[in-house]
Amino acid sequence: MSRIDGKAVAAKLRDEVAEKVEHFRRKVGRAPGLAVVLVGDDPASNVYVGAKGKATVEAGMESFTHRLPAATSEGELIRLVRRLNADEKVDGILVQLPLPDHIDADRVIDAIDPKKDVDGFHVINAGRLSVGQDALVPCTPYGCLHLLKQQLGDLSGKHAVVIGRSNIVGKPMAQLLLQENATVTIAHSRTRNLPELARSADILVAAVGRPEMVKADWIKPGATVIDVGINRLPPASEGEKGRLVGDVDFAGAESVAEAITPVPGGVGPMTIAMLLRNTLVAAYAREGLDAPGI
Numbered sequence: 001m002s003r004i005d006g007k008a009v010a011a012k013l014r015d016e017v018a019e020k021v022e023h024f025r026r027k028v029g030r031a032p033g034l035a036v037v038l039v040g041d042d043p044a045s046n047v048y049v050g051a052k053g054k055a056t057v058e059a060g061m062e063s064f065t066h067r068l069p070a071a072t073s074e075g076e077l078i079r080l081v082r083r084l085n086a087d088e089k090v091d092g093i094l095v096q097l098p099l100p101d102h103i104d105a106d107r108v109i110d111a112i113d114p115k116k117d118v119d120g121f122h123v124i125n126a127g128r129l130s131v132g133q134d135a136l137v138p139c140t141p142y143g144c145l146h147l148l149k150q151q152l153g154d155l156s157g158k159h160a161v162v163i164g165r166s167n168i169v170g171k172p173m174a175q176l177l178l179q180e181n182a183t184v185t186i187a188h189s190r191t192r193n194l195p196e197l198a199r200s201a202d203i204l205v206a207a208v209g210r211p212e213m214v215k216a217d218w219i220k221p222g223a224t225v226i227d228v229g230i231n232r233l234p235p236a237s238e239g240e241k242g243r244l245v246g247d248v249d250f251a252g253a254e255s256v257a258e259a260i261t262p263v264p265g266g267v268g269p270m271t272i273a274m275l276l277r278n279t280l281v282a283a284y285a286r287e288g289l290d291a292p293g294i
């Protein structure tokens with residue numbers, strides 16, 4: 001029935017981050033810094049990296065972008081990560097995924113200082129999140145949680161079904177929902193009777209990367225639906241860009257759900273806002289300041 005305006009919520013969060021950045025600058029005498037590393041020249045990745053750099057500067061932070069050739073070795077990449085770990089001006093490090101096949105992403109993530117791991121992908125942060133300690137939390141699921149809390153308030157006792165079990169979205173999403181006292185089911189490609197299971201959800205999070213897989217009749221009337229998928233369909237005609245769609249058939253789902261995030265304009269902008277928030281939090285912690293409270 002209603003669209004959740006991720007773009008507007010993200011804009012508000014970015015304003016709050018910008019205010020705290022000002023406070024940090026006055027107190028510490030420098031801006032928080034975010035380093036983004038991109039290996040190879042995938043056009044979609046290039047767009048995201050550009051968007052991150054722009055948002056970082058708009059929030060008053062310093063942006064360091066490292067574009068490396070596709071042939072960069074794992075060792076070279078890890079050496080760069082170590083340099084960024086040691087760089088006093090860098091509070092956050094993001095290595096854009098996916099990496100080329102000849103690089104083991106786990107080894108690269110292991111090399112990132114957990115205090116600078118603003119993606120929240122390091123095992124230390126994943127472990128801290130799962131046992132309920134202070135952690136840097138992955139941006140996409142954290143953004144989804146922010147939207148859910150602002151839509152629903154208290155999540156306790158609600159049945160949340162997360163479709164997708166990735167380390168980047170599904171698993172941390174489930175941990176966050178559990179922390180909010182939701183009853184959490186994680187579904188995936190081997191799950192039986194997925195439509196029926198999905199229909200039992202008060203909160204349905206789709207994070208599978210399959211265009212428009214979740215249909216209207218998978219949704220319980222009145223449910224809240226968070227669509228994490230960003231899939232580009234093949235272009236309708238030559239020379240055009242394909243349409244962006246989520247993992248949910250939005251047109252069908254919109255009339256059944258109480259509230260649903262659109263694609264674009266839903267979860268995507270929240271991911272970037274949370275990246276800025278995590279960079280701010282990492283900067284405060286590195287300087288021994290109390291948490292900024294956002």
Ligand SMILES: Nc1nc(=O)c2c([nH]1)NC[C@@H]1CN(c3ccc(C(=O)N[C@@H](CCC(=O)O)C(=O)O)cc3)C=[N+]21
Binds near residue numbers: 095244267
């Ligand atoms: N280490 C790492 N961390 C990431 O967070 C990460 C990554 N690697 N690799 C790639 C994905 C993708 N990602 C997006 C962020 C924002 C939008 C976003 O803002 N999308 C807009 C539309 C963008 C468009 O029009 O193409 C929207 O949904 O409204 C999308 C995708 C972060 N990623």
